Amino acid sequence: MNTHYTEVLGHRLLKCIKEGGKIIFFGNGGFGSISDHMATEFMGRYVNNRPPLPALSLCSNSSLLTCIGNDFGFEKIFARQIEGLAKPCDVAIGLTTSGKSKNILEAFYSCQRIGCESWAITQENVNPSLQALCNNIIAIPSKETAEVQDLTMRLLHRVCAFIEKNCSSDKKCSSFRKALEYAYNGYADTLILDRDGVVNHLLPNDYVLDTSSLKLSGEFLEVAEDLAKAFKKIFIVTNQKCVGKGLLSLDALNSIHTQMLDEIKKVGGRIDDCFSATSKDLSSSEYKPKTGLSSALHEKYPDIDFLKTIVIGDSYSDYLFAENIGSTFIYCPSL
Known part of the structure; x- marks a missing residue:
């Protein structure tokens, strides 16, 4: 043709x-x-x-x-x-x-x-x-x-x-740009990111079970340095039921997160801490949209004000989590 x-x-x-x-x-x-x-x-x-x-x-x-x-x-x-x-x-x-x-x-x-x-x-x-x-x-x-x-x-x-x-993937990148606008205008100083579907590419109907399955979003890496400069603290808050189900060990999860943070650092970005829900009780309050992880975050970082926090996620549970802690939610399409 x-x-x-x-x-x-x-x-x-x-x-x-x-x-x-x-x-x-x-x-x-x-x-x-x-x-x-x-x-x-x-x-x-x-x-x-x-x-x-x-x-x-x-x-x-x-x-x-x-x-x-x-x-x-x-x-x-x-x-x-x-x-x-x-x-x-x-x-x-x-x-x-x-x-x-x-x-x-x-x-x-x-x-x-x-x-x-x-x-x-x-x-x-x-x-x-x-x-x-x-x-x-x-x-x-x-x-x-x-x-x-x-x-x-x-x-x-x-x-x-x-x-x-x-076709442009600006829709995803614009989620991060919108968060930057909140920071530049003084409305937010803390950023909470979901992991899979936001920072890392989503694996449909599957879990990231080793470092070889980790594939960071190019749209996130493009703005990672700007986010690091704009926000005082940046956290990843993620449900990892694969640990609770026995599919992944905590040590393996930590290795995945170590590699992820290293790759983000290479482009000038920063993640200050990762909070993961890993309970064997899959109805545990630590799993989003419940607020167990936010309590753990606030206990470790008591100066964090959730009213001045942006939550970026790709699902309804992320939206509810943001609502439950009183933060501003920005939807990020899973591309």
Whole structure:
């Protein structure tokens, strides 16, 4: 496939996302599966961790498809969804080999009436009706359905990779920048950080059980020195139920934290202390959102004022923990 298509479509989708729009995929048969697949890649991830990209497939709700097909006709299964969901700031991408399917053409006609930008990915011999209804057409150099589908998947994967490479992770970095603003303005002098998902990359449905699994956030390291200069004290407060469950020893946890602190020091950052919930009683008051760890912190550092403390976390329990100790909470998306 020509890389020109990757960049043109990639730039257009990036612009759509930055302007608050969403990407809408639709197609029949195998292209319906590709529509579901690509919406998943955009909302989840392709390769890199990054914010979810707003995308949906019009092929995934079987109840809705059969309802519209039964009540309004099969040719309206996509058009009616476009009419209910699409906005002028969105981009709709229809996948069709023939370019003649009535439900595809009706969907593009709905886009035209709404003012939603439309793209078709189709075979090399473009159907004139499709050309008349669609704003932009990518013609795959083949007439064979299987090959058109394969090349379409390859193209859209490249587009997703292009967007991941070029989309910014400023949302995470902005959490730390916001904390700096509180410090610079004199509203806070202490910073409490959750570990996994904030300082260290989150391991979904897993634990960091050795130093090789430790992967510090580049966004955090980028501002670690500024945070060290702005805050009098910086702490990590983290739930480590893996110790309570017997998956990790306290010595191993301490080794992980020693390496983490050493890596932060290398970039001019600083963590003054780590407080970890490790009780075998998994309902213990030391586990966030309960306040056992904050009591331990205050006992060791009695000058800390939680009213002048920022808590940065990536979960609802972190938010509740901040609420329970009277601190200001800043949400940090787990990228």
